[in-house]
Amino acid sequence: MKVAIMKLGDVLITAIPVDLTDEDAVMFQSDLLGEINTRDAKGVIIDISALDLVDSYMARIINDSATMAGLLGAEVVVCGMQPQVTITLIEMGRELLGVDTALNLDLAMEIILAKTHSERGDQRDG
Amino acid sequence: MDSLFPVRLDILAQVDIIFCRQKVREIAVAWGFGLADQTRLATAVSELTRNALEHGGGGSCQIVPCQKNGRDGIRVVIEDNGPGIADIAQALQDGYSTHRGMGLGLPAAKRLVHGMDIESRPGRTVLLIEMFLNN
Numbered sequence: 686m687k688v689a690i691m692k693l694g695d696v697l698i699t700a701i702p703v704d705l706t707d708e709d710a711v712m713f714q715s716d717l718l719g720e721i722n723t724r725d726a727k728g729v730i731i732d733i734s735a736l737d738l739v740d741s742y743m744a745r746i747i748n749d750s751a752t753m754a755g756l757l758g759a760e761v762v763v764c765g766m767q768p769q770v771t772i773t774l775i776e777m778g779r780e781l782l783g784v785d786t787a788l789n790l791d792l793a794m795e796i797i798l799a800k801t802h803s804e805r806g807d808q809r810d811g
Numbered sequence: 812m813d814s815l816f817p818v819r820l821d822i823l824a825q826v827d828i829i830f831c832r833q834k835v836r837e838i839a840v841a842w843g844f845g846l847a848d849q850t851r852l853a854t855a856v857s858e859l860t861r862n863a864l865e866h867g868g869g870g871s872c873q874i875v876p877c878q879k880n881g882r883d884g885i886r887v888v889i890e891d892n893g894p895g896i897a898d899i900a901q902a903l904q905d906g907y908s909t910h911r912g913m914g915l916g917l918p919a920a921k922r923l924v925h926g927m928d929i930e931s932r933p934g935r936t937v938l939l940i941e942m943f944l945n946n
Contacts, residue, residue: 772851
């Protein structure tokens with residue numbers, strides 16, 4: 686299954702679909718990094734609101750994707766984590782370390798724009 | 812409720828990880844488990860069926876009802892005929908890593924469920940987890 690990755694301005698937006706196989710998850714990661722590179726994205730929003738569970742494998746995919754995107758110079762925000770997913774991640778000890786999170790896509794976009802504008806030293810925003 | 816059982820699923824491919832955890836969730840929902848416990852159990856099943864596939868070369872997942880101290884629960888038994896876990900005590904320790912630095916996720920899964928039992932020897936590994944209502 687190919688996961689759609691969209692672009693809005695300099696920001697890539699993608700939503701991980703529920704019940705991705707491990708293979709598809711790896712392909713998603715690879716596609717995302719490719720897109721950051723070829724489309725010169727400054728930010729990435731990964732929406733995980735469709736995930737009704739996140740096991741250690743998916744947690745690692747998300748974590749590593751965020752780390753790799755950071756190495757490519759992109760700001761990353763994960764949004765939409767479901768409460769029951771938050772609970773299990775904390776209890777497992779697999780919380781998404783070092784990844785910025787937001788409640789929803791609107792807030793994620795605000796964070797990304799603030800981060801990418803401040804990095805450019807955008808004077809217009811004061 | 813008994814008409815749901817017995818449930819036995821083969822773990823032969825990555826899609827089976829998904830089938831098993833979906834089936835477990837379906838049963839947990841039917842039994843009246845809350846969303847948090849449904850998710851805990853399904854997540855633990857996801858971890859353990861992946862182990863059976865990736866480390867055990869494939870196996871099976873059985874879901875049966877169980878009881879403890881008068882409380883109803885769901886028991887999931889995941890078996891494989893792989894090389895086995897050399898040191899179970901070590902595998903149950905946080906921070907122990909084997910395959911690609913991830914370990915078996917056993918301590919993580921154990922924290923999610925109400926009970927876990929492990930038996931393992933070369934050729935046969937059996938993981939038993941239980942989740943009870945109103946625990």
